[in-house]
Amino acid sequence: xxxxxxADKITAVKGMNDVLPADAPLWELFENTAQSVLQSYGFQQIxxxxxxxxxxxxxxxxxxxxxxxxxxxxxTDSMNGDNLTLRPExxxxxxxxxxxxxxxxxxxxxxxxxxxxxxxxxPQKGRxxxxxxxxxxxxxxxxxxxxxxxxxxxxxLWDDLGLEGIRLELNSIGDxxxxxxxxxxxxxxxxxxxxxxxxxxxRRLHSNPLRILDTKNPAMQxxxxxAPKLLDYLGEESLAHFHGLQKILxxxxxxxxxxxxxxxxxxxYNRSVFEWVSDKLGAQGTVCAGGxxxxxVEMFGGKSTPAVGFGMGVERLVLLMKDAAEPEQPAQCxxxxxxxxxxxGLQAFVLAERIRDAGLDVVLHCAASNGxxxxxxxxxxADASGASFAVILGDDEVANHVATxxxxxxxxxxxxxxxxxxxxxxxxxxxQIIGDHDCGHDHGPGGHVHHHH
Ligand code: ATP
Ligand code: MG
Numbered sequence: 001x002x003x004x005x006x007a008d009k010i011t012a013v014k015g016m017n018d019v020l021p022a023d024a025p026l027w028e029l030f031e032n033t034a035q036s037v038l039q040s041y042g043f044q045q046i047x048x049x050x051x052x053x054x055x056x057x058x059x060x061x062x063x064x065x066x067x068x069x070x071x072x073x074x075x076t077d078s079m080n081g082d083n084l085t086l087r088p089e090x091x092x093x094x095x096x097x098x099x100x101x102x103x104x105x106x107x108x109x110x111x112x113x114x115x116x117x118x119x120x121x122x123p124q125k126g127r128x129x130x131x132x133x134x135x136x137x138x139x140x141x142x143x144x145x146x147x148x149x150x151x152x153x154x155x156x157l158w159d160d161l162g163l164e165g166i167r168l169e170l171n172s173i174g175d176x177x178x179x180x181x182x183x184x185x186x187x188x189x190x191x192x193x194x195x196x197x198x199x200x201x202x203r204r205l206h207s208n209p210l211r212i213l214d215t216k217n218p219a220m221q222x223x224x225x226x227a228p229k230l231l232d233y234l235g236e237e238s239l240a241h242f243h244g245l246q247k248i249l250x251x252x253x254x255x256x257x258x259x260x261x262x263x264x265x266x267x268x269y270n271r272s273v274f275e276w277v278s279d280k281l282g283a284q285g286t287v288c289a290g291g292x293x294x295x296x297v298e299m300f301g302g303k304s305t306p307a308v309g310f311g312m313g314v315e316r317l318v319l320l321m322k323d324a325a326e327p328e329q330p331a332q333c334x335x336x337x338x339x340x341x342x343x344x345g346l347q348a349f350v351l352a353e354r355i356r357d358a359g360l361d362v363v364l365h366c367a368a369s370n371g372x373x374x375x376x377x378x379x380x381x382a383d384a385s386g387a388s389f390a391v392i393l394g395d396d397e398v399a400n401h402v403a404t405x406x407x408x409x410x411x412x413x414x415x416x417x418x419x420x421x422x423x424x425x426x427x428x429x430x431x432q433i434i435g436d437h438d439c440g441h442d443h444g445p446g447g448h449v450h451h452h453h
Contacts, residue, residue, distance in 0.1 A: 015121070015129030017315075025330050026318055030161065031114065034134045034312075037157045041149065043110040043136055048093035050116060054083040060092035060296060062267025064208035071119040086118035090135040091268070091293065091309055098139055099302035108140030114314075126284030126316045135290075137309035139297065144244035147272045147292065147308050148252075154276060154288050154310065155254060163320050166287060168254065169275045171262035172242040173210075174234045176270070176295070182233040183209055189227055196223045213263045216283075229260040241271050268293040272308065280323055281316055288312040331386030333361040335429060336408075337393070338378040340367075344393040351391065351403065351425060358426050360433070363387065383408055389429055397422075405429060 012018060019027055035045075054074050061067050073086040087093055090113050103109050114134045121127055136153070138146045151168065158166050173179065186209045190197060197205065198220060201212045213224050234242065249256055256274075264273045273291030281287070290310025297305035335355055339348040345367055352364045363385055365378050373381075375394070382390040392404040403425045407416040420428045 013129070015123035017128060017130070022329070023318070026321055027314070030314060030318055030321060031134075033160050034114075034157055035112075037153060037160060038112045038134075038136060040156075041110065041153050043112040043138075046094055046097060046111045046113050047115075048087075048090075048097050048113065050087055050118075051084050052087055052093050052096065054085040056092050056096055057085055057088060059299060060095065060266075060268055061089065062208065064204055065211060065267055066265055067119060071121055073118045073120060088117055088119045089266070090115070090117065090133055090311055091137060091266075091296070094135075094137045094309075095139070095293075095296050095300055095302075095307070098137075099297060099300045104140045104297075104302075104305055108138065110136070110138050112136045124284070126281050126313070126319060128315060132314035133311045134314060135309060135311035137307060139307040140305050141308065142306045144241050144272070145248060147245045147274075148248035150290065150308060150310055151249065151254065151274060152252060154312070157312075158276075161317070161321060162324055163278075163317070164324070165280065166276050166278050166320075168249075168256040169259040169262055169277060170246070170249075170256045171231070171259055171273050172234060172238055172271050173230050173263055173269060173273055173291075174238045174271065178233045178235055178238060179210065179230065179270075182228060182230045185228045185233075186210070186213075190223075193223055196220065208267070210263055211265070211267075213261055214265050224261060230263070231258070231260050238271055245272055264289065264291055268296050268299075270294050274310070278316075278320055280320060284316060286313070287316045287320065329386065331388070333363040333385055333387050334433060335360055335362045335389050335391055336382035336385045336387040337362055337364045337391050338375065338382055339365060339393040340372060340375060340378075341395045341398065343398045344395065347398055347422070348393050351393065351422070354426050355391070355429060358430050360429065379406075388433060391425060391429070405432075407432070 054072070057072060058068050063069075067088045072088055075084055076082070077084055094111060094113060098104060098109065098111075112135065115132065116130050117133050118130055120129060123129060136150060138150065155168075158164075174182070187205060190201070190205055190209060190212060194202070196219075197212075198215070198217050200217075201215065201220065204211050212220075213227060215224060246256075262273055262275060264275075269291040271292040271294070274289070275286045276288040277285045278287055279285060288310055290308070292306070292308045294306040297303070297307060337348050337352050339345050348364060352362045355362045365373065365381065367373070375392070379390060388407070388409050390406045390408055392406060394404075397403050401422045402419050403422055405418050405420050405425065405428060410416050418428070
């Protein structure tokens with residue numbers, strides 16, 4: 001490479017974002033909170049591949065939908081000609097896995113998943129080409145009680161995350177026969193206003209008219225609002241299911257509005273459909289959406305098995321979390337190890353490993369890469385790391401087989417400093433940290449001993 005010509009920068013793919021260290025704690029907080037809420041309702045995790053056969057999505061989601069018509073990242077495997085797709089949503093893969101492994105053989109299953117999804121959309125706030133979902137699928141449950149459970153579970157998550165103002169919209173889109181009767185009237189209605197239909201709607205008029213109700217075109221909202229409502233076509237069983245769900249929600253003080261226009265953008269739904277919507281995200285306000293899909297297991301060759309699920313958009317929820325409160329950056333570590341001199345540098349490695357053996361997180365100052373750095377600069381880094389203690393090794397310490405331990409987060413603000421025999425440093429630091437917390441030494445996975453006052 002020539003000396004004065006810089007290499008071209010390679011940037012991330014449009015609509016696909018990095019989560020940088022400054023934001024990672026918020027994502028981690030979301031993921032940990034979601035995971036523990038889902039577990040508290042007895043849901044078990046399932047992990048499926050990001051790539052599936054294209055026909056899986058075409059069959060599950062429906063050929064005449066936004067996702068399948070224009071949003072999928074599909075490609076041909078150059079090795080064998082297979083038609084493959086990066087998953088645009090999670091339900092199809094989970095249902096495939098459930099059927100493939102006969103998971104509901106022993107009875108119903110409560111499942112959850114998380115991961116990247118891919119849709120070729122126009123990137124904007126809250127809408128990306130790679131995004132993340134947490135989702136749940138309850139497979140093998142018939143009644144409205146499980147629909148209510150999913151809704152209560154998501155409500156608990158908003159509460160635990162401290163999110164307010166997320167409202168629930170509910171609808172029932174009935175069963176296949178009811179949708180067929182509605183469809184006939186809907187086509188007649190739309191045809192009688194054909195001058196108001198956009199190109200997409202004209203194309204879908206006979207292939208999938210219900211999708212027209214899901215249009216995002218503002219010019220068509222009035223037309224859509226006047227269309228025949230599926231709710232008026234529900235038979236006794238669908239109505240009983242819908243009322244059953246509302247009764248449980250009312251009994252548990254969960255407010256909702258019935259939105260007869262809510263049809264969802266995927267074909268697999270029937271009966272209950274719902275969305276949780278925030279007004280703080282502009283047009284991309286839906287943070288969680290789901291419903292029943294009683295026909296899908298059978299469609300994939302399994303025994304007829306009712307099911308219900310939802311998917312949450314993690315990016316949108318993290319935006320809301322950011323809006324709700326800028327969280328304190330958690331400490332990088334419990335202990336920052338400061339050292340100067342060759343011998344001290346060697347001993348610092350030994351001590352850092354010992355402290356980690358005791359379960360604490362240690363950042364070791366990297367003298368060889370960062371330049372030694374005076375004690376003063378190293379102490380500044382120690383302070384910025386959020387550590388509770390700096391452990392200091394210099395020539396004097398090494399000569400006397402001791403270390404200096406300095407409290408960085410002392411309540412009195414006093415720079416409390418002690419000289420501790422080298423072999424006692426681990427016990428000393430552990431004692432100090434545990435002794436400071438009535439609740440004991442809480443060290444969850446990836447957690448630190450938080451030590452802020
Ligand atoms: P929208 O109406 O916003 O396009 P959708 O009906 O296509 O949403 P679903 O397929 O139901 O969305 O996905 C569930 C959730 O996943 C959405 O409610 C949203 O929070 C999130 N989501 C969907 N598409 C995207 C995207 N492109 N970028 C970020 N989040 C998304
Ligand atoms: Mg969409």
